[in-house]
Amino acid sequence: MIPLEVNAQEKYVPKANEELFGTWTDEKNDKSYYRPQKEVISVDGFKRFPNMTDPLPSEEATLKVDSKWIDSEGNIWYKTSGQVTTGVYKGWTFQELDRLSKSGRVFESVFTALGVKGEYKPAFYPKTIGTHDQTYMILYKEGK
Numbered sequence: 001m002i003p004l005e006v007n008a009q010e011k012y013v014p015k016a017n018e019e020l021f022g023t024w025t026d027e028k029n030d031k032s033y034y035r036p037q038k039e040v041i042s043v044d045g046f047k048r049f050p051n052m053t054d055p056l057p058s059e060e061a062t063l064k065v066d067s068k069w070i071d072s073e074g075n076i077w078y079k080t081s082g083q084v085t086t087g088v089y090k091g092w093t094f095q096e097l098d099r100l101s102k103s104g105r106v107f108e109s110v111f112t113a114l115g116v117k118g119e120y121k122p123a124f125y126p127k128t129i130g131t132h133d134q135t136y137m138i139l140y141k142e143g144k
Contacts, residue, residue, distance in 0.1 A: 012065055012066065012068050014043060014065040014068075016043065018043070018065070018068075019076050019100055019104045020041055020065070020076075020078055020080075020098065020100065020107075021041050021042050021043065022040075022041065022141055022142065022143070023038065023039075023040050023141075023142040023143065024038070024039045024041065024107050024139035024140065024141060024142065025037060025038045025039075025052060025139060025140060025142050026138065026139050026140055027052055029137075029139075031050040031051055034134070034136070034137055035137050036048040036049055036050050036058070036137075037049060037050060037051055037052045038051075038052050038054075038139075038142075039139055040057075041063065044062070045060060045061050045062045045063040045082060045085070046060070046061055046063050047059070047060050048060075048087075057086070057087075058087055058088075059084060059086060059087030059088070059089065060084070060085050060086045060087065061082045061083060061084045061085055061094075062082040062083050062085060063080055063081075063082040064080060064081050064082055065078055065079075065080050066078075066079045066080060066081055067079045073102060074102035075099050075100065075101060075102055076099070076102075076104065077097070077098065077099050077100075078096075078097075078098040078100075079095070079096070079097060079098075079125050080095075080096045080098060081093070081094065081095045081096065081120055082094060083117075089113075091116040091117060092113055092114070092115060092116055092118070093114040093115070093116075093117060093118045093120065094111045094112060094114060095111060095112045095114065095120065095124050095125050095126075096109055096110070096111035096112075096125075096126070097109065097110055097111070097125055097126040097127075097128075097129055099129050104141060105140060105141045106138065106139075106140060107137075107138065107139045107140070107141065108129050108136070108137070108138045109129065109136075109137050110126045110128075110129050110130070110133045110135045110136050110137075111126065111135050112124045112125065112126055112135075113135075
């Protein structure tokens with residue numbers, strides 16, 4: 001399925017209550033960099049916690065919502081970008097493709113790592129989200 005982007009030329013300004021924002025978890029994840037058990041996303045960026053019970057994140061990053069659209073099935077899509085500010089990959093930049101299920105309860109993503117202070121280019125966004133992608137992650141919305 002290929003999502004259709006509406007108003008792709010316009011800059012998207014995220015709302016304070018954006019569906020993407022919140023705490024996302026999956027205790028079954030392998031606790032790796034790509035598959036943490038918990039991720040907290042806000043307008044300021046994200047924090048990743050390898051273990052659900054970790055008191056401090058192993059990584060933090062800035063996050064910019066570059067675009068948002070809804071596909072014909074009602075799934076919510078985002079293109080986001082940012083820079084890692086703490087952790088092993090501090091300084092690395094990335095571009096990410098995110099999909100939230102129609103219900104807003106399932107979050108899937110893949111990203112392209114651009115390197116330390118890598119150059120942002122719209123063409124570097126992943127084109128699809130596939131479970132076999134090395135950077136694939138799935139998490140579930142915590143709470144209501």
